[in-house]
Amino acid sequence: MSNPTAESGASSYSGTVVAVNAVISVVVALGLVWVVNGFNVFYERLDRVSPTVEGGAIGSAFVKGNEMELLVFMVEAIHVIDVIAGLGILLIMFIHWGAFRRIAGRMRQPGDSRAVTDGGEAADEGGETQ
Amino acid sequence: MTNLDHGKFTRMTTVFHSLLAMDVFFLFFTGYAIMFNDELWWMLTLMGGSGSVAALHRVFGVGLLALVTFWVLMMVTTDTGRSNFRELMPTPEDAKAFVQDIQFVLGNAEERHPNARQFAGGTADEIPLLSYVGKGVIFIFAAELTMLSVSGLLIWSKAGLMQYFATQTAAMAFVVFHGLLGVVMIMGVMFHIFEHGFHPAFFPVETKAFIPRSMIPEDHEDDTEGTGIEQLELSPAWASATNLAGAATVIGIVSVMVASIYDTGFPVSTELIIGGGPSNLLLTVGVNMGVLVLFLGMVLSVYGNLVRIRWEQRMQEEADAESVDVETAD
Structure with a gap:
């Protein structure tokens, strides 16, 4: 290659x-x-x-x-961590889902066979472009 | 401009990623068949019952111990590992990327921050080795896998743990802790599958995790402004597949989180409790949907490697054709 x-x-x-x-x-x-x-x-x-x-x-x-206080605390703490982490992951999940939808809107749509000019055609929203 | 995008990882990293993914998927399937046995009774039965599942979990556990040790050694003993480690450190730009991502979704920002951009395209020079999510994934997964390995070793022989604490319930506390610790990881992996399987430019899988950078050609078109993503055609299946997978991932994460609150085992109850599972249909459906997302992740990981093999074959064919051309010219 x-x-x-x-x-x-x-x-x-x-x-x-x-x-x-x-x-x-x-x-x-x-x-x-x-x-x-x-x-x-x-x-x-x-x-x-x-x-x-x-x-x-x-x-x-x-x-x-x-x-045993230490063990009870350990298990309760990890329960709280699970819930906090879960909510954080859900937030980041929705951010990405939303971002993906917006990015997809900037790509050429399925079956759209329009020719691309040299250097690319300016899209309506510009994609992840600068 | 292709959705192959720019290569990021060495062959060592891509192979390690695939091996770790397989091992972790099987640890999830065996471990959560035990922890969420109310909801995943069929998995427990399918894998031969609790004894067989616990034995399998230990086999994959040994694999995880070897993989974690290997990764630590690679990071410490090699120059590449040490220099990459510096690139893992979070920077203020990562915090800005997170805020800008929220703004981007709300329509208040035109672009994703370079530290958030998965598709580099024409902007590869601005993109760090890992996005802010990538850094988070590595830090959280590294901490999780280390703690899971240590707690897993502690509960390997429960009789020893019982003797140390002079009580059986203490051993149960460590087993429950081990299972609850993995819940962060299982939710994170579900998101990881969605993030790298359903980006519109890479759908159905982001191949840079499987094809090493040594095999990805770098053609720079200087006249291209920005990433050039508008030149890529969206897959016809993307919209419906992403809605389905997105919904399954959200339901899976929520269900596993809720199940982790109810399906606990410590403090050990003095009475027999019938809970979760078939007595709670919604939770059963949700947790099973989460397992389906993990299974999808495993399939995508295999598919990513299939794409890599095809790509290797194609490169080999091109190399052979070139050498024949050179010989003919001579």
Whole structure:
């Protein structure tokens, strides 16, 4: 291809670096999974039933977890973040939908076969032109 | 002037984008089949039930860990990565671009700001590597993917987490946190699909995300003023396709947002609650529509790569024809 491209003169990534980093990434990912798999406990030691609440019966642990302030705050905070982010995304979504409609109005309409003059014909609204 | 537009990304970036997209789509399909099982029960069944879906989610999770690590290494260990990182930094122009976009939609501005323009055309010299939305996407997705990876690793072995906090419900809190964290990402990806699939100049897909800049010819017509978008013909299908996809995307985002408020699991209820799903038809339809938008995104990602393969073949044919011409001339 004789055309110059956007890459002419621009830096790019070396194949060796890509390959080495890819191998390291896979090793790190598998290593992390190996580590968290060891983060375990023999099931019989977990939640041994003790008949009293003082003894740490299953029911008491259940309630204790539900009342951990840090965890309750963490989940409530992410609920709020979800709603704020959702509203923000909807705003940006409507902005783009509106912008796309306006830009589309400046393009040649489907089936419009009028010849374009050299350098393009001035459109009614000018497209994304200057 | 073509809708191929100017190339922006290296082959490493375009390939990475496709791999990350596939992995994230499957993480969404498996993860939200679990979290929104009231609405997406059919997906859970289709993928073999909860055990199978959880196993698949972990497989794609390992893929995400590798991809995130790879990207961090590429950004840190290469000159190109470090220099591109500087171009990701938000500038005051990005804030102006956001305000001008609102003005453009309201009819108070004639043009989109260069930092908002997706179609560069004749104005490529003014356009930064990433638009203000592009920068936001990278920052939000990078933060989200990192936190999702960390929280995902934490809940990999729930028994360990239960032991650490000495309670089962604490593990549930982390699972719920992980699911709610991904809601920002799932809504963002739905918008990302609309933004890059339904720009009138690029419809049905913005190919610069798939065709590396090394393969995109740069022909500058100095007599063209502005982007020259008025020379492009609008696809006959654009209007109806965009209305449909736009409506599905908005409904999908709203439904996932509402479902995330109701379909939670922490604090763990002491009573059995029947909620969401078939008991709420609107929410079920809406969340499924959101999944449909994600599926459309996956199809468009595959289509983008199909266009790239076709383009590679065409370039190869032209290169072969040229070499034959040169040999003949010799």
